[in-house]
Amino acid sequence: xxxxxxxxxxxxxxxxxxxxxxxxxxxxxxxxxxxxxxxxxxxxxxxxxxxxxxxxxxxxxxxxxxxxxxxxxxxxxxxxxxxxxxxxxxxxxxxxxxxxxxxxxxxxxxxxxxxxxxxxxxxxxxxxxxxxxxxxxxxxxxxxxxxxxxxxxxxxxxxxxxxxxxxxxxxxxxxxxxxxxxxxxxxxxxxxxxxxxxxxxxxxxxxxxxxxxxxxxxxxxxxxxxxx
Numbered sequence: 001x002x003x004x005x006x007x008x009x010x011x012x013x014x015x016x017x018x019x020x021x022x023x024x025x026x027x028x029x030x031x032x033x034x035x036x037x038x039x040x041x042x043x044x045x046x047x048x049x050x051x052x053x054x055x056x057x058x059x060x061x062x063x064x065x066x067x068x069x070x071x072x073x074x075x076x077x078x079x080x081x082x083x084x085x086x087x088x089x090x091x092x093x094x095x096x097x098x099x100x101x102x103x104x105x106x107x108x109x110x111x112x113x114x115x116x117x118x119x120x121x122x123x124x125x126x127x128x129x130x131x132x133x134x135x136x137x138x139x140x141x142x143x144x145x146x147x148x149x150x151x152x153x154x155x156x157x158x159x160x161x162x163x164x165x166x167x168x169x170x171x172x173x174x175x176x177x178x179x180x181x182x183x184x185x186x187x188x189x190x191x192x193x194x195x196x197x198x199x200x201x202x203x204x205x206x207x208x209x210x211x212x213x214x215x216x217x218x219x220x221x222x223x224x225x226x227x228x
Contacts, residue, residue: 005035049162
């Protein structure tokens with residue numbers, strides 16, 4: 001709609017881990033935002049499912065349950081890792097899924113496969129679900145390039161939340177401070193006319209480890225993104 005959005009608030013996370021089992025819950029708190037400036041976030045020119053365009057309905061609340069998830073990790077030798085998970089996986093979708101990663105020990109590459117069966121959450125209810133459901137999954141090739149500015153390249157191919165098929169290229173660089181800067185673009189079998197302005201999905205992102213701002217050790221990261 002020709003405007004920029006902003007949202008100032010916070011995230012609170014509660015986590016419990018025992019051996020290779022992780023349970024976590026996350027709440028979002030919005031102090032001030034301008035989502036009310038959107039007259040309508042649901043475009044009428046497309047027949048695609050509204051898997052992301054209802055974002056205002058999910059975020060335009062003072063407090064929102066972002067996710068409640070149980071994850072089980074596993075290792076098979078030194079080269080194979082796996083995880084299975086279920087619950088309210090993110091702000092807009094709930095379901096179950098799993099991922100297997102093959103990465104030879106001390107190598108700079110790896111291959112992952114993930115499969116998920118998810119259902120759209122009801123923005124008007126913390127725990128309610130809508131009728132829309134979809135099976136998604138991707139095969140992803142990871143390649144680190146340590147001799148060239150520590151770049152990491154991720155190339156994925158598979159099925160996305162709207163049921164479309166395609167791929168994503170993501171290139172990022174991790175600095176010595178732990179800060180990550182990257183960009184991506186995704187192209188699927190959705191036509192330019194049906195996708196609308198921009199023709200395909202793309203964006204840039206910045207990840208900042210909160211270790212830089214805290215006294216104790218934490219793996220949490222702050223993420224900033226620009227996604228036109």
